[in-house]
Amino acid sequence: MAVLIDPPVWPWRGRRWSHLVSDVSHDELHAFAAAELGIPRRVFQGDHYDVPEDLYDVAVAAGAQPVGARELLARLVGAGLRVKKRGTAAGRAPR
Numbered sequence: 299m300a301v302l303i304d305p306p307v308w309p310w311r312g313r314r315w316s317h318l319v320s321d322v323s324h325d326e327l328h329a330f331a332a333a334e335l336g337i338p339r340r341v342f343q344g345d346h347y348d349v350p351e352d353l354y355d356v357a358v359a360a361g362a363q364p365v366g367a368r369e370l371l372a373r374l375v376g377a378g379l380r381v382k383k384r385g386t387a388a389g390r391a392p393r
Contacts, residue, residue, distance in 0.1 A: 301330045303362040304370045306351035316354050318347040318362060319370055321377040334360035344381040345374060 300321045306314040318335075320327035324345075331337040331347045335357055341347060349357060358364050365373070374380045 300373075301327060301357075301362045302365050302370050302373060303349065303354065303357050304365060304367040306349070306354045307367075308348075310348075314351040316349040316351070316357070317367070317370060318349045318357060319345065319374050319379070321373040321379065324379065330360070330362070334362075344383060345379055 301318065302321060303316050303318050306316040308315040308317070318327065318331060318337075320330070324342075327347070328339055328342070331342075332339065335347075335349065335353050337347055337349070337353075371380070
């Protein structure tokens with residue numbers, strides 16, 4: 299399993315968020331998000347889930363590998379799983 303999570307440093311709506319990805323498959327990511335964190339698939343962001351800071355430690359305890367944001371992105375791109383959003387402004391906050 300290669301589920302990765304970056305630190306909860308991304309601010310949005312008064313909270314801080316992490317990104318949860320897999321460098322193996324989206325199926326692996328969906329399974330982990332649902333089973334370990336209770337995050338519904340409907341909030342999937344195309345190649346990642348936004349995870350609130352209160353679930354960061356839960357994700358790590360469940361097996362998500364903590365990595366920096368640059369490593370997370372590099373591994374997502376390297377796995378061919380990065381999806382670029384069209385028509386969005388740079389720095390767009392999570393939904």
